[in-house]
Amino acid sequence: MVYTRKYLKRPDTVLSYLDFGGSGEPLIALHGHMNEGLFARGLASSLAGEYRIIALDQRGHGESEQPAGYENDRYVDDLLALLKHLGLDRVILLGHSLGGVVAYRMAARRPELVTALIIEDIGAAVNDDLSFVLNWPQRMPTKEALVEAMGRLGPAFAYSMREYEDGWGLPFVPEDMVTSQKLLNGDHWKDWLATDCPALLLHGTSSSCLSFEMAEDMAARRPNTKLVHIEAGHAIHFDNPVRYLEEVTRFLQSLGTAD
Secondary structure, rough: OOEEEEEEOOOOOEEEEEOOOOEEEEEEEEOOOOOOOHHHHHHHHOOOOOOEEOOOOOOOOOOOOOOOOHHHHHHHHHHHHHHHHEEEEEEEEEEEHHEEEEEEEEHHHHHHEEEEEEOOOOOEEOOOOOOOHHHHHOEOOHHHHHHOHHHHHHHHHHHHHHHEEOOOEEOHHHHHHHHHHHHOOOOOOOHHHHOOEEEEEEOOOOOOOOOHHHHHHHHHHHHOOOEEEEEOOOOOHHHHHHHHHHHHHHHHHHOOOOO
């Protein structure tokens, strides 16, 4: 998938983002912890020409630099800065995990900027622990060795693995991910319920991050929210990409915004 990598300077870091092009309505894709903007490459390929897909490497991830802090408000401020930088006044926000919280908190803060929300497998209350990443190897001699060392999660992160001077690794600092998750944990129900723009909530039926009960509650309590349960784990876009793209496309078509 062809894209242009661009950069945006922030007060405490430099952000990188991918512009996949397209002349339609802008859709901003926000990845979860330990991922990067390239997670949206399948989405961009599927929607090529219909939407302008822009995927941010959130602070401390991918090609974005290590920042001074990971408070969730800083993530939201980064997104606001990106929209201002791009001159966008109305966007669709798609977010997975961390990115989902950033998306619906952004909508709560600036509802006039958000046309619709697509939230992939994250709750209105979050209580997760990423300390397992501290056990992952920092460097391995080959990409294959790193995938194997990471066990069942290795294949899902293979796309973002990079070769550094001292071996193959991942584009984040493990300790930072643990810190960021701790700062994300908490009750975000007020922000989730603050808006009523159209929203698609995708729940992975085998997810350890979003329970069936919370997903149902989120959809029941927030107007204009469509809930879809998909046979997948937390990373629906990786575990079940065909169904993921089908549901996202169907939702976007229901908005009547595609060219």
